Structure formats: C-alpha cells, structure tokens
Amino acid sequence: MVEVTNLTKSFGEKIVVNDTTWTAKDGNITGFIGHNGAGKTTTLKMLTGALKPTKGTVKLNGIDITKNHLEAKKQFGYVSDSPDHFLRLKGIEYINLMADIYEVPTEERVEKIKNISTRLGIYDALDNTILSYSHGMRQKVMIIGALIHEPSIWILDEPLLGLDPQSSYELKQMMKEHVSKGNSVIFSTHILEVADKLCDEVLIIKKGEMQFAGGVEELKAKYESDDLEKIFLNLNGIEV
Numbered sequence: 001m002v003e004v005t006n007l008t009k010s011f012g013e014k015i016v017v018n019d020t021t022w023t024a025k026d027g028n029i030t031g032f033i034g035h036n037g038a039g040k041t042t043t044l045k046m047l048t049g050a051l052k053p054t055k056g057t058v059k060l061n062g063i064d065i066t067k068n069h070l071e072a073k074k075q076f077g078y079v080s081d082s083p084d085h086f087l088r089l090k091g092i093e094y095i096n097l098m099a100d101i102y103e104v105p106t107e108e109r110v111e112k113i114k115n116i117s118t119r120l121g122i123y124d125a126l127d128n129t130i131l132s133y134s135h136g137m138r139q140k141v142m143i144i145g146a147l148i149h150e151p152s153i154w155i156l157d158e159p160l161l162g163l164d165p166q167s168s169y170e171l172k173q174m175m176k177e178h179v180s181k182g183n184s185v186i187f188s189t190h191i192l193e194v195a196d197k198l199c200d201e202v203l204i205i206k207k208g209e210m211q212f213a214g215g216v217e218e219l220k221a222k223y224e225s226d227d228l229e230k231i232f233l234n235l236n237g238i239e240v
C-alpha cells in the first residue's frame with residue numbers, strides 16, 4: 001500500500017505537485033493519468049525517494065520513505081520513464097546487478113529471470129548489450145530488474161510505452177496477477193483505454209493538482225459517463 005499525505009514538490013517558485021493526498025491500496029491496480037507536465041513522474045519519483053518532497057509524507061507499506069529509506073526501498077520495484085541506463089552492460093548483467101543489490105539468492109534468480117524474460121520475449125537477447133537494444137527491449141530489461149526481488153509494490157512510469165502488443169498484454173497480466181495476491185501496483189499512462197480496462201482506481205492530476213482519486217466506477221458515476229476519455233478531456237476543459 002502507498003499512502004501519500006499532503007505531498008508537495010516545488011522547483012524554486014514553481015509548485016509542480018500541490019498538496020496531494022491519496023492512497024494506492026493493496027489488491028488494486030491504480031492508474032495515474034494527467035497531461036504532459038502534470039506532475040506524474042515528479043510524484044512517482046517522490047514515492048521512490050529519488051526526489052525529496054518539499055512537503056508531505058509518503059508511506060510504503062506503512063514505512064516512511066524519508067525517515068526509513070532503506071526499509072522502504074525494499075517494499076517496491078520502480079521502472080522509470082527512461083530505460084536508457086547501464087547501456088554498456090549486457091541485459092543479463094544488469095538484471096544480475098539488480099538481483100545482487102536486492103540479495104536475491106543465486107539459485108532462485110535463474111528460474112525467475114528465465115520465467116519473466118520468456119514471458120516478455122527478451123530471454124534470447126539477454127546476452128547482448130543494452131546499448132544494442134531497441135526502446136522496448138530496454139524497457140523490458142528495466143522491468144525485469146525492478147521486479148526480480150518480488151517487491152510487493154510496483155511503481156511503473158509509463159511501463160507500456162514502446163512495448164509490442166504481446167509484451168504489453170503479458171505485463172498487464174503480470175500486474176493483475178500481482179494485485180490478485182494482495183499487492184499493489186501504481187502506474188502512469190496516457191492510454192485511457194488501458195486505464196479504463198485495467199485499473200481499479202485512478203488518480204487524475206492536472207497542473208500539479210489532484211482532481212480525482214478513487215474508484216473508476218465512482219469516477220464514472222460522479223461525472224455521469226461511461227467514457228473515461230471523455231471524462232478526462234472534460235476535466236481538462238475540452239468538450240467532446
């Protein structure tokens with residue numbers, strides 16, 4: 001579970017996330033939607049401790065990220081919005097590095113890596129350098145690296161971007177399987193059909209202000225529409 005209270009981030013005078021309070025519950029897939037520059041990545045980075053909040057608190061399974069960073073870090077896996085890291089490493093070397101950091105036992109990791117990389121269709125390419133990979137392939141390796149220690153909370157920043165239909169399907173299935181075991185997933189996306197179909201709850205952010213945080217069905221009832229795209233565009237001042 002992710003519990004966010006009065007979370008605020010300013011860069012100088014500019015407030016980019018303003019006093020947001022919300023929860024991503026266990027057993028739920030929570031979708032984070034908002035226009036470009038709305039504050040999604042900034043928020044997700046504050047969840048992981050990569051960015052320090054100007055104000056407010058973040059608790060991951062009850063552990064405060066700023067007060068107990070090491071313990072909190074064990075609770076989640078994070079896939080950032082850019083997969084262009086560790087380009088000189090081979091895919092398998094990067095995944096093993098992440099497995100080392102999170103102390104995944106050697107005997108366990110071989111099977112796990114094979115399983116997840118086969119599902120995502122990258123197994124055969126793991127011996128090549130990340131530099132030689134396409135965007136989608138890099139994305140897959142980052143996903144495997146983030147999930148290798150089986151964290152209970154998945155924090156994914158536009159994870160489906162650039163994935164082919166089969167891998168996108170597999171990742172969505174993996175998200176469903178993960179929350180069905182009582183875990184939580186929060187991910188940002190611009191694909192409203194995905195948010196509609198996949199999410200139990202959504203967060204809608206506009207210019208750093210949280211406009212809605214709650215169940216998809218509740219959102220539809222509130223705005224008397226079954227069309228998430230229409231609701232989202234209307235909230236952004238566009239009549240469709």
Ligand SMILES: Nc1ncnc2c1ncn2[C@@H]1O[C@H](COP(=O)(O)OP(=O)(O)OP(=O)(O)O)[C@@H](O)[C@H]1O
Nearest residue numbers: 011014016034035036037038039040041042043081
């Ligand atoms: N280091 C920084 N210094 C100054 N402003 C920043 C910094 N990082 C982000 N911002 C600003 O914060 C705002 C929110 O950016 P953020 O990356 O969180 O948006 P986003 O919702 O993830 O957008 P996108 O959908 O395009 O990924 C933007 O106006 C951005 O310019």
Ligand SMILES: [Mg+2]
Nearest residue numbers: 040041042081
């Ligand atoms: Mg972003």
